[in-house]
Amino acid sequence: MSTERPVRVRRSPEAARENILAACEAILLEKGPQALKLADVAAGAGVANATVLHHFGSIDGVQTALMTRMIRQLVERVAVDFSQHQDAVGRVGAGARALFDAFGTRGGARLAAWLELTGEARRMTAIRQAVQEVSALRMQLDGPPDDGAVQDFMLVCISMALGVGLFGATLADLLGRPPERIREIALDLIEARIRQETGAQG
Amino acid sequence: MSTERPVRVRRSPEAARENILAACEAILLEKGPQALKLADVAAGAGVANATVLHHFGSIDGVQTALMTRMIRQLVERVAVDFSQHQDAVGRVGAGARALFDAFGTRGGARLAAWLELTGEARRMTAIRQAVQEVSALRMQLDGPPDDGAVQDFMLVCISMALGVGLFGATLADLLGRPPERIREIALDLIEARIRQETGAQG
DNA sequence: CGTTCTGTTGACATTTTTGTCGGTAGCGGC
DNA sequence: GCCGCTACCGACAAAAATGTCAACAGAACG
CATH class of the missing domain: 1.10.357 (Tetracycline Repressor; domain 2)
Known part of the structure; x- marks a missing residue:
């Protein structure tokens, strides 16, 4: 029915990084380091995979x-x-x-x-x-x-x-x-x- | 020159498993658990990837x-x-x-x-x-x-x-x-x- | 408003890793 | 010697994970 498009939040670079790292920390505590996959991190932070890469360059940069x-x-x-x-x-x-x-x-x-x-x-x-x-x-x-x-x-x-x-x-x-x-x-x-x-x- | 084909060693199932697990242990100690990739394990044990799977079913089984x-x-x-x-x-x-x-x-x-x-x-x-x-x-x-x-x-x-x-x-x-x-x-x-x-x- | 800047995104490409399959070859039994 | 069993392998298929790109969309500024 409705053509609701997903609301897209736009953060400051610092806030965006902080948001992602906070999600990482939660994952690390809950599931261990081997669960720090790009997709999981992005999902945890509520952003797209590409957004994570945009801010950290690579999954290694995130870690x-x-x-x-x-x-x-x-x-x-x-x-x-x-x-x-x-x-x-x-x-x-x-x-x-x-x-x-x-x-x-x-x-x-x-x-x-x-x-x-x-x-x-x-x-x-x-x-x-x-x-x-x-x-x-x-x-x-x-x-x-x-x-x-x-x-x-x-x-x-x-x-x-x-x-x-x-x-x-x-x-x-x-x-x-x-x-x-x-x-x-x-x-x-x-x-x-x-x-x-x-x-x-x- | 020579048509030397690779010698294929054939172990007992127990010996084969033991050989692979020993290689795993070396990798775990040297590089950590995240380095326990199927290819690395097989290479370390000197066997083919498929051989590892044959004995353990999956990389999870190996671990x-x-x-x-x-x-x-x-x-x-x-x-x-x-x-x-x-x-x-x-x-x-x-x-x-x-x-x-x-x-x-x-x-x-x-x-x-x-x-x-x-x-x-x-x-x-x-x-x-x-x-x-x-x-x-x-x-x-x-x-x-x-x-x-x-x-x-x-x-x-x-x-x-x-x-x-x-x-x-x-x-x-x-x-x-x-x-x-x-x-x-x-x-x-x-x-x-x-x-x-x-x-x-x- | 229109423009610019850039955070954000989905779709796609690439790479890595895992798993499958048909056939090969060592070995013991006969 | 040959036969059956199965450990073993290379080649390929599938899946998973990472990374690229062109375009979209907030927000600040004029």
């Missing part, structure tokens, strides 16, 4: 942009929590907590796992950049004494946060355990070590 | 078989290390160490990450099976007292082992730290907690 965006968000989130605490000691605990939050939500750990699994050179630069940003942030707040032991411990915390963030929910579900307990226990391990260290030294 | 195989290998490896120790207390430490070994080598953590990222129902059954096997194994060795706290702690250990196994090497490399330190520190965290627990209780 790169998505990584950059998610890494930036992740670093910012950690930075906020990190800078809440004034004392260096409390900051380590808060920092660990921030790490677990960052990787446990919004697919931070899934992104990292994806990067690790695909692990091409181009993508590694993204991770390297993130690590350097966090490292620089910490140094800016706590000063230079970033000796090896501290760095190693940080890496352990990051690895733990990633492991718990990526697998914690699934594992807990498999054994019918409450999911948040894993996170708490892991954080407790870290904080116990910190208390022990500072207690011995101070 | 499922690969997961099953790797999970079985992983469970067996953990089981061996696990049963080395007689006392239950030492077994927890040895078990943690076995977990870290299992997930840190032969792509155990990468397999788990792959399963987690793709995470479809069919694949989840594979993980569930593995968890149940390990759980049954532990119960067979240590008896039934598998209360919630113990389970939760086990899950934390598994998550840590996975996180360290998957990201440890890359993270250490990014900061120029020796890779094995992360593992040692993480294990130390676990064992410290065990000593504390057993010391308080016994």
Whole structure:
């Protein structure tokens, strides 16, 4: 009957990119990285395939942009929590907590796992950049004494946060355990070590 | 010159499948799951595309078989290390160490990450099976007292082992730290907690 | 209004990946 | 030796995914 033609929304370039990347993030969280097909992304964003290509050049460009965006968000989130605490000691605990939050939500750990699994050179630069940003942030707040032991411990915390963030929910579900307990226990391990260290030294 | 025709090797069905899956494993470890294309698998195994399909039906069948195989290998490896120790207390430490070994080598953590990222129902059954096997194994060795706290702690250990196994090497490399330190520190965290627990209780 | 700029699109072309099919060839049994 | 079974293969078909293009249509500006 009616000759209704489809309404065509016209966004600013930034809004258009943002819209598409948001759809990508949803897909990544819900179905994993292998589901980031051009057609799916376009459908999720409610635009045509060609529109996605117009803004990002290729599906590879989309993925790169998505990584950059998610890494930036992740670093910012950690930075906020990190800078809440004034004392260096409390900051380590808060920092660990921030790490677990960052990787446990919004697919931070899934992104990292994806990067690790695909692990091409181009993508590694993204991770390297993130690590350097966090490292620089910490140094800016706590000063230079970033000796090896501290760095190693940080890496352990990051690895733990990633492991718990990526697998914690699934594992807990498999054994019918409450999911948040894993996170708490892991954080407790870290904080116990910190208390022990500072207690011995101070 | 010569009319040399390509020698055609003829394997038993089991050997043929094994050959193909071994090639898959190499590809998975080296290039990640997204590189598990039919053509690459066939080339890696030194057979024709059609041969791979003949044995597994579809590329999906290949991936499922690969997961099953790797999970079985992983469970067996953990089981061996696990049963080395007689006392239950030492077994927890040895078990943690076995977990870290299992997930840190032969792509155990990468397999788990792959399963987690793709995470479809069919694949989840594979993980569930593995968890149940390990759980049954532990119960067979240590008896039934598998209360919630113990389970939760086990899950934390598994998550840590996975996180360290998957990201440890890359993270250490990014900061120029020796890779094995992360593992040692993480294990130390676990064992410290065990000593504390057993010391308080016994 | 008319013009320009460009975000948007469907239709189509290209490339990549998967799957099918008829025939070939190694191997054990007789 | 030959026969049946089936692992194996090349060639081709089908499907899926990516990318191209010319044209359409909002929005700002005169």
